[in-house]
Amino acid sequence: MRLGNALFLLRQHWRFHWASWAVVALLVCVSASVLTLIAGADHALRRALRDWSQDFFPPTVLVIRPVTPELGKLSYLAAAAMSLSHAPKISAEALEQIGAMPEVRRLYPVTAPTFSMKAIATFMGDGMETDVVVMGVDRELIAADLGPDTEFEPVNWRAGEMIPVVISTYFIDLFNTLYAPSSNLPPLSARTALGFDFTIELGSSVLGGPMSMGERTRAHCVVVGLTRNPELLAVTIPRETAEDMQRWHTEETGRDVPPQHPQAFVEVNSMEDIPALEARLAPLDLRALSPSHMDRVSTLERLLTLTAGSLQMVILALTLLGCFCLMALQMEHRRSSLVFLHVSGVPRSTIYALLTGEAGAVVFGAAVIGAGGSITILNWGLSALAAQLPVSLPPPHLGVVLSAGLAALCVVILAGTVTGVALGVVAHRLRGVGNRPVG
């Protein structure tokens, strides 16, 4: 059969059955559009979630902590008998050993002064005081939380130089959700917090009150960065500055207590190195907190995909059911012409090819239009969102490409199944005609 003749006959069929085909096309178009939107949204969400989680918990950066006793298993008296000095720390020797381990690419010790400190700040004329935990880290560990030209170097704080500090964004969340409403203060944004200055009083405590040590001094700080790393839930300052604060403590009290290392961060060469590293740390009574957060994120990702997939399957099933009904109805109307084709000597294979071409062209065209429209909307929407939101979204083009791929898959499934359905119906009809008397 000539292609021109086939196209001529298809055109004639479409003109006659246009309403039926239009409903099929609309159904497929809307379905492909929604499927693509779901696929794109799922991809964009998962990508954003992964990016954010990897920013907070880089999978190759681990936290190393001493194995701590579980106080929950101790009686109150036993727990009360323990002093702060019993709290396990990472020794300097252990840090050296960790740094020499083959799995470790880079070691970032965390240094914490051993005495109490409180922060004193004034915000909109309101004075605030709170105990704080100060941690000293290397700049490289928090480089992502600093601007490219932001200084995070040790300073002569004793001479009144401002100490650059990085604070946790959770402090801002706490301020905004608890302190600000109760004190009639406006909420803070991340941008407002940058440049905020306050004072740390060394050797002093709000909670400790009169139990605070006698010697005190003050250091002035300025917020230069914010971190979402939950392991840095403290006032984070340059490590050398923290060590100098400990030296001040020694000078003032005469007690030579070295700075403590409550934890350390290590960057491993790859995630495959984590089990070996854990094995090496065990004899040192240390443990590496593997990125369990990543596991949770992965679970969340799988849940998202499962939800999106289920939704897509339901939509696909409904679409196919609709197409099946519409096409079965149309085949019933066209039964005479299809039968006569067979009677005129047209092999079934040719009839199937004609119907496959007819249904496939309609379904494919409609699905491409639907998916294309969605991809355009998705691309535009993601770009607009990226411009509006203060958070980073994945590059729109990547989502679009993947969405297009998924949409193409849906198109193929739809086209294949619908035409398959058509073939099934036709085959059934032709067999029916052959087996029963017509006149």
Next chain:
Amino acid sequence: MIALTGPSGAGKTTLLHLIAGLITPDAGTVSVDGQVISRMAPGARARWRGRTVGFAYQDARLLPQLDVRTNTAWPLLFTGKRKSEALERADALLKRLGLSELADHRPTTLSGGEQRRVALARALVAHPPLLLIDEPTANLDDDSAAEVLALIAQVRREFEVSTILVSHHPQALDAAERRVRLAHGRLEEVQPV
């Protein structure tokens, strides 16, 4: 021309379908002009049918979306002929059968008798050597039935085509060289023997 007669359910249409190769027998073989068509593969049988058999149903079965000309050319459009050539042949046939004035009409605008005559033209367009006609005068008034039978006579005269006709119409039976009566799926009577 052979006329098949018999009561409803006797198997007349089934016999036509067997001869056309639309169905295969549960037992025995079907031979047409020395060819055992019941043993052919379905595709080969369909192609044989396209070359050999012209079929006209009692309900015409014209395609409502096509005009009479294209309906008549319909079987040729699947044989590899160009559309223009198929339409030319349809036009020529319609003219020869005196149906030219209907060429641009849609089937829905035709009377029952006109539809049967167009269906007959469509069955002849590929010049098959065997014409199978199922109840050509069923549900037609006398005038229309006469027109259809006149056309069948013209076709037999001009096209020299073997015809098997299912009919109860006396005029059709008179015109047939042989009359075969079926009952309960069996040949009951053949005249003349």
